[in-house]
Amino acid sequence: MKFTRRDLLIWSAGAAAGLVVSPVPWKLLDDTSIWSQNWPWIPQPVHAPIEVKQTLCALCPKSCGLKVRMAAGWPVGIAGSSTHPVSAGALCPLAFAAHQLNWHPQRLRVVKRKGNASSWNEARAAFSKAAGEGPILIIDGFPGRSASSVLEQFAQKKRGTYRVTFVPETRALVPYETWTGAAAQALTYDLQNAQTVVSFGAPLLDGWGIPGNFTRAWSERAAGIADPQLRLIQIEPSLSRTAAKAWQWLPIRAESDAALAAGLARVLLEERLVAAHGPMPTLSLADASYQTGLPADSIRDLARAIVARTPAVAIAPDYSPAIAALNVVLGAVGSRGGILARSKNAQPQAPAEQVISSARAVLIDATVPWDFTPQTDAEIFRFAAWNPGQTNADWLLPAPGFLEDLTDFPTAPTSPIETYAVAPALLKPTVEVHSAAEFLCGLDPELTRVEKLIHSHCAELFRARTGSLCGQQAALVPSFASVQKFEEQLWQGAVWAGDPPKPKVLRCTLKEWPNSPPQTPADDWLSSWGLPVQPPLASKLYQESGLRESVERRMA
Amino acid sequence: MSARYGMVIDLDRCTGCGSCMMACAAENNVPPLPQATARTGLTPLLVRKISNKKEGAARREAFIPIMCMHCEHETPCVRVCPQQAVEVDRATGIVMQMPQRCLGCRYCMTACPYHARYFNWWDPAWPAGMEKSLNPGVAVRMRGVVEKCNLCHARYHSAKEKAAAAGRREIDLADYVPACVEACPTSAIRFGNLADKNDPVYREANSPDAFRLLARLGTEPKVYFKSKEAWVKALAEPTFTGKTEVKHG
Numbered sequence: 001m002k003f004t005r006r007d008l009l010i011w012s013a014g015a016a017a018g019l020v021v022s023p024v025p026w027k028l029l030d031d032t033s034i035w036s037q038n039w040p041w042i043p044q045p046v047h048a049p050i051e052v053k054q055t056l057c058a059l060c061p062k063s064c065g066l067k068v069r070m071a072a073g074w075p076v077g078i079a080g081s082s083t084h085p086v087s088a089g090a091l092c093p094l095a096f097a098a099h100q101l102n103w104h105p106q107r108l109r110v111v112k113r114k115g116n117a118s119s120w121n122e123a124r125a126a127f128s129k130a131a132g133e134g135p136i137l138i139i140d141g142f143p144g145r146s147a148s149s150v151l152e153q154f155a156q157k158k159r160g161t162y163r164v165t166f167v168p169e170t171r172a173l174v175p176y177e178t179w180t181g182a183a184a185q186a187l188t189y190d191l192q193n194a195q196t197v198v199s200f201g202a203p204l205l206d207g208w209g210i211p212g213n214f215t216r217a218w219s220e221r222a223a224g225i226a227d228p229q230l231r232l233i234q235i236e237p238s239l240s241r242t243a244a245k246a247w248q249w250l251p252i253r254a255e256s257d258a259a260l261a262a263g264l265a266r267v268l269l270e271e272r273l274v275a276a277h278g279p280m281p282t283l284s285l286a287d288a289s290y291q292t293g294l295p296a297d298s299i300r301d302l303a304r305a306i307v308a309r310t311p312a313v314a315i316a317p318d319y320s321p322a323i324a325a326l327n328v329v330l331g332a333v334g335s336r337g338g339i340l341a342r343s344k345n346a347q348p349q350a351p352a353e354q355v356i357s358s359a360r361a362v363l364i365d366a367t368v369p370w371d372f373t374p375q376t377d378a379e380i381f382r383f384a385a386w387n388p389g390q391t392n393a394d395w396l397l398p399a400p401g402f403l404e405d406l407t408d409f410p411t412a413p414t415s416p417i418e419t420y421a422v423a424p425a426l427l428k429p430t431v432e433v434h435s436a437a438e439f440l441c442g443l444d445p446e447l448t449r450v451e452k453l454i455h456s457h458c459a460e461l462f463r464a465r466t467g468s469l470c471g472q473q474a475a476l477v478p479s480f481a482s483v484q485k486f487e488e489q490l491w492q493g494a495v496w497a498g499d500p501p502k503p504k505v506l507r508c509t510l511k512e513w514p515n516s517p518p519q520t521p522a523d524d525w526l527s528s529w530g531l532p533v534q535p536p537l538a539s540k541l542y543q544e545s546g547l548r549e550s551v552e553r554r555m556a
Numbered sequence: 557m558s559a560r561y562g563m564v565i566d567l568d569r570c571t572g573c574g575s576c577m578m579a580c581a582a583e584n585n586v587p588p589l590p591q592a593t594a595r596t597g598l599t600p601l602l603v604r605k606i607s608n609k610k611e612g613a614a615r616r617e618a619f620i621p622i623m624c625m626h627c628e629h630e631t632p633c634v635r636v637c638p639q640q641a642v643e644v645d646r647a648t649g650i651v652m653q654m655p656q657r658c659l660g661c662r663y664c665m666t667a668c669p670y671h672a673r674y675f676n677w678w679d680p681a682w683p684a685g686m687e688k689s690l691n692p693g694v695a696v697r698m699r700g701v702v703e704k705c706n707l708c709h710a711r712y713h714s715a716k717e718k719a720a721a722a723g724r725r726e727i728d729l730a731d732y733v734p735a736c737v738e739a740c741p742t743s744a745i746r747f748g749n750l751a752d753k754n755d756p757v758y759r760e761a762n763s764p765d766a767f768r769l770l771a772r773l774g775t776e777p778k779v780y781f782k783s784k785e786a787w788v789k790a791l792a793e794p795t796f797t798g799k800t801e802v803k804h805g
Contacts, residue, residue, distance in 0.1 A: 030657065042679060042696055043687035045585065050692065074688040077582065079738055090741035096578040100588075103686035205571040212741045215571060219742035224568025224765075224784045241572050244617035251613055430685070536588030536683060537581050544597035547574050547605070 048072035054081055054471070054493025055423045056409050057095055059402065060530055061142045061167055061367070062210045063409040064091050065495065068099070068426060075099035075403060075426065080212070085470045085497040086415050090212020097535035101386070102401040102427070106533050108387040109431045112396040120432065123381065123395055127361060128443055130379050134360025136160035138436075139352045139374065141367035141530060144185070144410030146453035150437035151365060153447050161359070163352035165368050169209055170413045171351075172202070172316040175324035175514070176333060180506040182341045183348040188416055188501065189313060192217055193337040194230065196305075196312035200257040200323050201236035204315065205245050209414035222247065231309055233302070235260060250302065256292040258322035258516035260299065261314070263288025265329040265513070267303035274307060278328035281513040306330070311337025321514035334506035342411065342418050342501045365436040366399035369530030383436045388532040398433045400425070405435050408454045418498030420461060422454055422490045458487040467498040560628070560649040560751040561707055562778030563737070564760040565621055567788055569744035570603075572619030577601050579739035580623075583708060585690045587680040598674045600624075600705045601736055608787040618788050621736070621745065623705035624672045625769065625777030626651045632775060633664035633673065641702075649750075649778055650707050658701040665702060669770050670777075673704045707747075708734040729755075750778060767792045 019025065048071040056063045065084025069077035078096050082089035101107075111118045113126075130136065138155045140148050143164040155162040166174075166184070173184040191197060191214050202208050205215055222228035223245070234246035235257070243249040252260055262281035266288070268274045289296040306312045313332045316323035332338030352372065359378040366383040373392055374380065382393035385401040399405075403426040411418045434442070441447045461467070462483040468476045469486065471494030480486040490496065542548045580586075580601040589597065601623040608616045627633075631651055633642045641657035642664055644650070653673075665673040676699045682690075690696065693710035697703055715731035729749065737747040748757025760766060761780040768777045769792050783789055 039679075039698070042698060043682055043690065044696060045690035045692040045694070046688065047692050069691075071692050072688075076689055076691050079579070079735075080741075089738075091575065091739070093573055093575040093578045096575060096739060097582045099689045100582075100682075100686055103683050103689065105683045206573065211573075215573075215741050216743075219569045219744070223742070224566065226784070239615055239617060241619075245568075245571055249613060536590070536686070537586065538578060540586075540588040540590065540592060540597065541574065541577050541581055541599060544592060544594050544599050545574070545577065545602055545604075546594065547572065547577070547603055 045076070046072045046074065050076070053426060054083070055403065055426060056084075056421050056493070056495075057091070057098065058405070058407050058409070058423060059095070059098060059101075062087075062092075062412045063421065064095065064211060065089075065421075065493075066091070066095070068403065070426070073427075081493070083470050083472065083474075084495055085417060085419060086210050086412065087212045088216065090210075090216065092207055092211045094534050094538050097537040098402050100535045100537060101531075101533070102404065102430075104386055104533050104536065106386050106388050107401065107431075108384050108396055108398045111398065112387070114394055118395070120397075120434070123397055124439070124443060126379070126395065127363070127381055127439075130361035131158050131160070131443075135358060137359040137362045137374075137376075137378065138162050139165065139362065139364045139368050139372075141165045141365055141369060141372070143349055146408050146450045146457065147365075147435060147437035149453055150440060150447055150450060151363075154440040154444060157444065157447075161350075164349045165352045165372055167413050168318040171319040172324075173339070174319055174351075175321040176339060176506070176508075177348055179324075179328070179508045179510050180333065180341075182506060185349070185411075185413070186342050188340055188342055188414055189315065190311075190337050190340045190416065190501075191313070192416065194311050194313050195309035195337065196231045196233065198233045198235065198306055198312065198314040199242065199246075200261070200314065200316050200320070201234075201240075202315045202317040203240060203242050204232065204234075205242040206240065208242075208315075208317075210412055213414070213416070218245075231305075233305070248305070250294070250298070253291065253293040257316070257320060259283060259288045259291035260294070261320075261322040261326040261516075262513060263292065263296075263299045264303045264306070265326050267300050268307065268329055271300075271303070273303060274330060276329075278325055278508070278510055279513050281322075281325075283513075311335065313338045320516050322516035325510060325514055328508050328510050333508055334504060339506070340501045341504060341506060342415075342498070363436060363440075364393070367530070370532035371530075383434075383439070384532075385433070386531060386533045397436075397439065398431060400429055400433045400435055401427075403427045404429045404433065406450060406454070408450075408457065417500050418467070419495050420457065420490075421493075421495040422458070423493075424491055455487070458490055459483050461496055462486045467496055469494045470497050471495070558647050558649070558751070559749045560778060561732075561747065562626065562649070562750040562757065562761065562780065563734075564746045564748075564757050564766060564780045564782055566744045566746070566760075567618050567620055567781055567783040568785065569742045570619045570621065571742060571744075572603055572605060573741065574603050575739040575741060576621055576736035576745060577603050579735040580705070583691055583694065583710075583735035585680070585694050585696050587678075587682055587696075589678055589681070591678065596675075596677050598676065598703065600672075600674065600703065606788070606791055616785070616787065618783070618785065620781070622670060622672060623736075623779065624651060624668075625670050625775075625779045626707065627775035627777050629774060629776040632667040632669060636663040636667045638663065648707075648712065650709060650712070651704075652706055652709065653702065653704050655695075655697045655701040655703060660700040660702065662702060669773055669775070673702050676701050676703060708732075711735070765789075 051070045053068045064087035065081030067079045067081045068075045080089035080091045138151045152162045173187045177184045221230040232246045233248045234243040235250045237254045262283040314326045361379045364382040380393040381395040383397045383399040385399045406425050409421045465478045603621050639657045641654045679699045680696050715727040719727045737745045748755040765782045766780045
C-alpha cells in the first residue's frame, strides 16, 4: 500500500484531533502546575514521623502547658496541653507560633558589647572584674525557679543584691502583702467561686492571669446570658475587649479608678451594705463623682449591684492600694470567692524598681521584660534571646530561645493552686547561648547547678507526699513507688498540683484609707509579654486583620 | 455513611483573642509575608470586630471569625471554577481547594459572598531556618493560586489513617479536630457532624440562637453562628438602604 502525501495529512490531522480529546494535554497541564509548585526555592516541610512532647511555655511566668509536635527533632506545631491543671489546654495567641521564634531575624546570635561583636570570654572577664570591684545587682523576671536560686546564691556570695520584676497581676496583690504579711506571690483570687467580679481596667478576658483559667470560667458561667451566674463589671475609660464582653461596662475618666474605689467604699459603709471591715475613705461621694465623671447615683447603683451577688471581688490591673482597700471593705480578703493565700507561703521579695544606685554591675536575666530599663550608671550585662535594638545595656549576651533550656516552673502568678513542673531542653541551640544561671555557674563552680536543684526539688515534693501529678493520667503522689518514677513523669511534662487553697483568715491591719498613685493600665495581655519580638506570623496576622497592634510597633 | 462536617461559633463566647487565627495559619504553613497588606495577605481565618454602632456606654462590640463557610448548595466557588480546582467532597461536605489545579483566575474570589478566599501574590518565604518549623502534614502553596480554609483536611487524613490502622471505616471525631477549634480558649468554636442528630453541634446548629451569614442566598453554609444578642443576629443579613461609595485601586 502506497503512503501518499494525502494520507500523511489525514493521519496528522487525526493524531492532532486524537491528542486533543485524549487526557495527555490535561495531564501535562496538571503536571506543569505540580512541577511549578516544587521549585527548589519554595521551602518544603521536612517529612518525618511526628512525635508529641508535653512541656511548658517558658516565654512568660504564666507557664502554660504545651503539646509540642516534633518532626526530625524540630518543633512543627504547638497546641495547649489539656492535662495542665490550670491552663487546661488554653494558650495565648502568640504561643501557637512560638516555635518560629528561634529563627526570628532579630535573634541574638553573638555576644555584643555596646553594639559591637564580642565574645563570651570577654564578657566573663568583664563581669568578673566588675563583681570584684563593687557590689552587683542581679535582676530576675521569673522568681522561684531553680535558676533563680542560682542567681540569688551568687548575689549572696558576692554580697550583692537580688531583685525581681513582677507581672502586673502580682503587683496588684502587693498592697495585701503590706497589710496581711502574706507574700504577694502566695496570694491568689478565688474567681471560680466569685459571683461578682469588678475589674478596674484589668484585661480579664484578654490575657490577664493564666489564659484559659478565668476565660473558661467566664465562658461557662457568664457568656451571653442576660442574668449570668458570674457578673463581670468592667470599669475603664475605653471599650476594651473585656469591656465589650462584660455584663456591664462603666466608662469613667482616665486615672480615676482610685476615686471610684473610694466612692464605692463610702457608699458601702454609709449605707451599711457590708459589715465594716475597713476604714472610711476621706474622699466624699461628690468628689468621687466629680473625679470619675459618673453621677453620684450611678456610684450608689454600682455599689448596690456589687453586693447584690456575693462573693464579690475587685481586681486592679496593677499596683493600686485603693482598689485593694475596697476589697478589705467588701470583706473579700481571706474569704471564699475573694483573695486567698495558697497553702505555701513565700518570702516577700524586693522589686527591681528600687535599683541600688551604688551597684558596680547589673546582671539582668533573660526573663526580665525587655522594656524594663534600670536607671543606673552601673555596667549592665543583659541576657536576651532576641535583640530588637534600643537598649541601654553595655553587654548583650545570647540566651537560650524557645524550648532550648532546661528549666523548672514554680506556681504561676494568680494560679488558684500550687504547681511545679519541669521542662527539659527539647532543642539544641544552633548558636552558642548560655542562661544567666549557667554563666554564673561557669564563673563560680561551687554554685549548685540548675539540674541538681531540680532533682532536689522533685525529691522534696515526693517526700511531702501531698498533691497529685497531672500527666497523661492523673495520679496521687503517694501512689508512686519511688522518687525516680515520680521524677521521670515530671521530666516528661507532667505537672505537680497541690491541693486547692482553703479560705483562711488573713488579718488585715488597714487603719487609714490608702493613697493610690494614678495608673494607666495596659490594654491587653501584650503588656505581660516580656519579649521584644513576637512570632513573624503574629506580626503578619495582626497587620492584616487589624485585630491588635504588633509588639514591634508598640515597642517603637 | 457520608458526613457533613460543620461548625457552630458562639459569638457571645468569642473574646477576639485571635488564637484561632494564629493556630490556623501555623497549621497551614501560611508564610509571614511582611510585604502583605490587609488586601493582599493570606488569612484563611480572619477575626473581624463588629459593633452595634452606638456611642458611649450603650456601645457593644463582638468578634466574628470569618472563614470558608463550606456552602453546600450551588456552592458559588465550585460553579465558577474553570479548572475544577474546587469541589465539594461528598464524603465529608468539605469544600476542597486544590492548588495544583488552580490557574489563579480568581473567579472564585469574586463569587464568594463571604470574602473568605485569598490569592497568593508572592512565593512563600520564611526567614532563614524557619522552614524547619513547617507542618509536615500540609504542602506549601506556590504563588498565583487561591487558597482558603479546608477544615484542616490534613488532620482529617490523619484521622482516616488512624481509623484504617484500627480496622475502622469511620473516623473517630475525637481524632479530627481543626486547629482553630483546638486553640479556642473559651470553646466558642465547636466542630462536628451536622448529619448526626446525636452530635452536640447538630443540636446547637438547630437552636433558636443559631444563624448563618447571608442565609437568604440559599447556599446552605455549614458554618453556623450563635448569639443571644439581637444586634449581632441582625448583622447576619445586612441591608443597604443608602448609597455605598466604592473606591477602587
